[in-house]
Amino acid sequence: MKTLNELALDLNEGRTSSRKLVDQALAAIDDPAGEGDRTFLLVDRAGAIATAELMDDLRARGKAPTPWAGIPFSSKDLFDEAGEVTTAGSKVLANHSAATRDARCIARLKAAGFVRMGRTNMTEFAYSGVGLNPHYGTPKSVWDRETGRIPGGSSSGAAVSVADGMAALGIGTDTGGSCRIPAAFNRVVGYKPSTGRVPKNGVFPLSETLDAPGPFARTVECCATADALMAEDWSGEITETPLSSLRLGALKTMVCDDLDEHVGSALEAALGALSAAGASVVDAAFAPIEQLPEINAKGGIAAAEAYSVHHSLMATNGDEYDQRVRTRVGSGSIITAQEIIEVHKRRGEMIEQAHAAMAGVDAWVMPTCPNAPFKIAEVDDDENYGPLNLKCLRNTFVGNFLHTCAISLPIGQPDGAPVGLMLMMPAGNDARLFSIASAVEAQVGIRNV
Known part of the structure; x- marks a missing residue:
């Protein structure tokens, strides 16, 4: 897909529509030769189409909430979405209750008119930089697909969704590199904001001290736009620097x-x-x-804080974890x-x-x-x-x-x-x-x- 501002211009000048962009994203997700099945854990087809048609109607009446209204985005399976279960790339949480409200930073993007395509794959509980997931499969890096290369983690699906045109914007989290490693391995831009700027309400935690939600996109400008909308503490307009x-x-x-x-x-x-x-x-x-x-x-801050989140669940359901993740989380106990x-x-x-x-x-x-x-x-x-x-x-x-x-x-x-x-x-x-x-x-x- 094009950059966010290129898509916004096309939308505003009538060269495309949100419905067309969503259909294009769905076609990429459904491509049997692609990575859609491993990139998305849930595709909200009906919701995306309905939102796209709403944004097209609002734009036709001059009431689009922002220039970017109608552009498709994806969100990592750590972010709450009202009516969906946040599984954090695991099987352990699959039977938990659905969220009652959207994660705050995701709600801000939706308020700006972005169209959510669904939940993207990730390393279970965000605890790895390589991106493997034994439960749902591992999306391949854009490079050397025939061999099959790691996508980077933990926000594997978010990066691949952007690289493969399944979304114009992907939202992940970064605790030790999870927005930058997948970006590097998939030739996109990935941003880790200053911790605390982007709200973590409704985001399943790995490390309260280190976690930071951040964007993947085609360009620095795209990431700046998303960062500003999620943080709500600056305009997102980049000052030119020679x-x-x-x-x-x-x-x-x-x-x-x-x-x-x-x-x-x-x-x-x-x-x-x-x-x-x-x-x-x-x-x-x-x-x-x-x-x-x-x-x-011994695992440091992330291990200690992850263990505080998981110790009860691991005591009852430890065998259902990715055992590599279980070992890393368990190191926090010592x-x-x-x-x-x-x-x-x-x-x-x-x-x-x-x-x-x-x-x-x-x-x-x-x-x-x-x-x-x-x-x-x-x-x-x-x-x-x-x-x-x-x-x-x-x-x-x-x-x-x-x-x-x-x-x-x-x-x-x-x-x-x-x-x-x-x-x-x-x-x-x-x-x-x-x-x-x-x-x-x-x-x-x-x-x-």
Whole structure:
């Protein structure tokens, strides 16, 4: 699909209709050669068609709520939708009561006239960066479909829904990289907002401290529009920033270790192009992040908080969990109160140090992931799963732990293995980060069309 603003213009000038866009999205979902069956856990056909026809009627009468009214979007199976059961990618919750109201951020998109297509697949309970789901199947990355590559997680279906034209916008959540890893692996843009800006009411939690709902879309501008509508704290209008005014810190510490050759090449080419276009690109270092594996050796904040959510359910229904997820959640049971207090203390100190280090540049820049999407069969091997999952999460988790806003942009060769370029700023600088990312995208970004 086109960008949100391109679709809005087509709608407003009569070149298309919401019903046509919904029919187009449904055709992509139903394509037997596509990934629709594994991307969506529920498709709300009747609801989407009815909403599309309503938006077309409102627009014909000059009463469309926003320029984007009538555009299809998808939502991860963590978000409550009135009348539906939120299963969080699990079988365990399938018989629970249906939600009585929409998640607040989803309600805000619907109030703007966006048309919800349905619930997208995800790693069970959002606890993995690779995107596997043994209960409902795993949607394949857009790259090398014949082999079958991981889509990234945990918001796997949200990213694939956008990449494959099943929706113009996908809404996911990001706790350790779940809006950026799938974006990188599917050549779309994924955004992790400053935690706390976008309301989490009606969102099934993984980690109250780290969770942040965020968008997937074709461009930085699209993500900015969705972010503004969900957060309701800025206009979403990106301020133009000349590349020549930017000083970008190319973070080297840890995040550039053990890069796949094509990731390193794409990163080098992108940084070179930005420098040639006038940006000041300087090497940046931040030694404290090398402590992250040790700080989080027992699972850290996410494991402790996930266990507090799941301990009762696992006691009665543990065998129904994805056993890899069960193991990760269960690790939270061995973290003592003193240990988790110490993790929070060290995190607070590291956040202060990192934000001070970032003060010398406009943004840190780094590869979103050090690797291309692994083969699904490779990750499905129990011996490989843990190390490969941690590799996918390594760079993105830096942003969550250091309390930043962060964005992943597709770079590299459009027909090659997908690569993401991640930009990161201290929390609270979302509008500024969108401005910087837009300038970077214009110079080095690729668009999955």
